[in-house]
Amino acid sequence: MDSCGCSISEDTINGGGKSKGQGLSGACPTNGVIGKKVDTQTVKAILALPLNLLTSDAYRFCADPDCSTVYYSEDGQQLFDEADLRERVYQKHADDKEISICYCFRHTVGNIGSEIAESGKSTVVAEITAGIKAGQCACDIRNPQGDCCLGNVRALVKDLSN
Numbered sequence: 001m002d003s004c005g006c007s008i009s010e011d012t013i014n015g016g017g018k019s020k021g022q023g024l025s026g027a028c029p030t031n032g033v034i035g036k037k038v039d040t041q042t043v044k045a046i047l048a049l050p051l052n053l054l055t056s057d058a059y060r061f062c063a064d065p066d067c068s069t070v071y072y073s074e075d076g077q078q079l080f081d082e083a084d085l086r087e088r089v090y091q092k093h094a095d096d097k098e099i100s101i102c103y104c105f106r107h108t109v110g111n112i113g114s115e116i117a118e119s120g121k122s123t124v125v126a127e128i129t130a131g132i133k134a135g136q137c138a139c140d141i142r143n144p145q146g147d148c149c150l151g152n153v154r155a156l157v158k159d160l161s162n
């Protein structure tokens, strides 16, 4: 079994959930945008805080770069921003060359950009795909978005190759 769902889930977080949902269930209390559900295991893995602080068993991820909140409980009572986390979040700093885009194999936006600038192409998608096939990825506990980075990486490579 592919426990992180890498081979099937390649959609980018940025693609969906942009509709405003102020006050709706599932909306980020900070900006009112509906966030994607994340496994509690992801929140536990990424949080730098003592886990006995967790008050909910259902959390969502806010991918909006302009919103300081990263995780929030389904009931809106609990918020975590980047200062509470062990990782900086790609979606919040997509323009930062130092930011990780692939948390399993440690590729950064800058590394991928340099490779494309030097060689005109990128081997990163093939490398990540090989790592997934070899069972070496752990997106559910390493990537703050809680699932595979490949959609984000593909989008970045396409963007930088144009």
Ligand SMILES: [Zn+2]
Pocket: 028, 029, 030, 031, 032, 033, 062, 063, 064, 067, 068, 069
């Ligand atoms: Zn938010």
